[in-house]
Amino acid sequence: MNARHENEADLKGSLRLALSPVAMTITSLLTAPFAERHPGITISVQCKTMPEIERGIKEFEYDVGVTYLDGLTLGGLRPYTLYDEAYYLLVPKDHFLSDRETIDWLEVGGLPLCLLSPNLHNRVIIDRIFASVGATPKAVIETNCSLGLFAHMRTGNWLTIVPHSYFYLLGDWLFIRSIPIVNPSTTATIGLVIHERDPISPNVRAFVEVAQQAAIGKQLDRYRT
Structure with missing residues (x-):
């Protein structure tokens, strides 16, 4: 096992996710690969409105939000596009x-x-x-x-x-x-939002990495009728 995989396996603790209702449908496309790569991290998933997600990220109630990026109103949030x-x-x-x-x-x-x-x-x-x-x-x-x-x-x-x-x-x-x-x-664009701070916690950074590699948009295109 290389050093990177050893470090990934060593991650522990928890990750608190807050998702808009429409994003709950794709939750497992994010959590399944993350849990496989980081089995030592427990994941909490909450369904929240956009204002609740923004406020919760700003106040460190949640670690990562998944919501519409075009509707963000608060500053200090870092967005990552997932799919349209x-x-x-x-x-x-x-x-x-x-x-x-x-x-x-x-x-x-x-x-x-x-x-x-x-x-x-x-x-x-x-x-x-x-x-x-x-x-x-x-x-x-x-x-x-x-x-x-x-x-x-x-x-x-x-x-x-x-x-x-x-x-x-x-x-x-x-x-x-x-x-x-x-x-x-x-x-409309759905994406991740995290608190704009440096450094990013290892667990949040790991989740963002997995989410970006998951190619959610391409996965969802397979299900279009």
């Missing part, structure tokens, strides 16, 4: 829209939707896109839980909008069809 998420309309396989290859945001705005809560940044982004095309979405149901989106979509009474990172969990669920939403084809 794209948006899809999810419909049941027997829905009248299920054979569509694409759908415009303006048309989606006229459909009965179940969306994430307005205080979550994913919803802020979606509302911003709708506003850019002059649409006001019909958010009949709002929830802060992604499982609530899937549950209501499956009934056929409501549809939902998700980032393509969700396909890592959805896989080949046969009752779902995903339709890319275009005009505009918009993306």
Whole structure:
């Protein structure tokens, strides 16, 4: 075993992660390779809003955040890009829209939707896109839980909008069809944030290294339909 691997195996202690709700879907793409390389470190994963993540990193409540980089408002945070998420309309396989290859945001705005809560940044982004095309979405149901989106979509009474990172969990669920939403084809960047300080703690530095090597964007592209 070379010196580098000996040092990696010697890392001990804990690592506290705070992730935005939409980023929870890709957690294992980060934690699994990290835990394999650094088995001596225990990992805590919390689901938090963007303001909670920013404040928690600044106040040393969390070591690493995973969230939207475009919505950061506090200084003193160091960002690392992971991937750009794209948006899809999810419909049941027997829905009248299920054979569509694409759908415009303006048309989606006229459909009965179940969306994430307005205080979550994913919803802020979606509302911003709708506003850019002059649409006001019909958010009949709002929830802060992604499982609530899937549950209501499956009934056929409501549809939902998700980032393509969700396909890592959805896989080949046969009752779902995903339709890319275009005009505009918009993306938002998800990344790591850590406290801007020097030196960085060994555990945080090790996690950033693993995350950068994981090529999350390329991994998620394999799950696009």
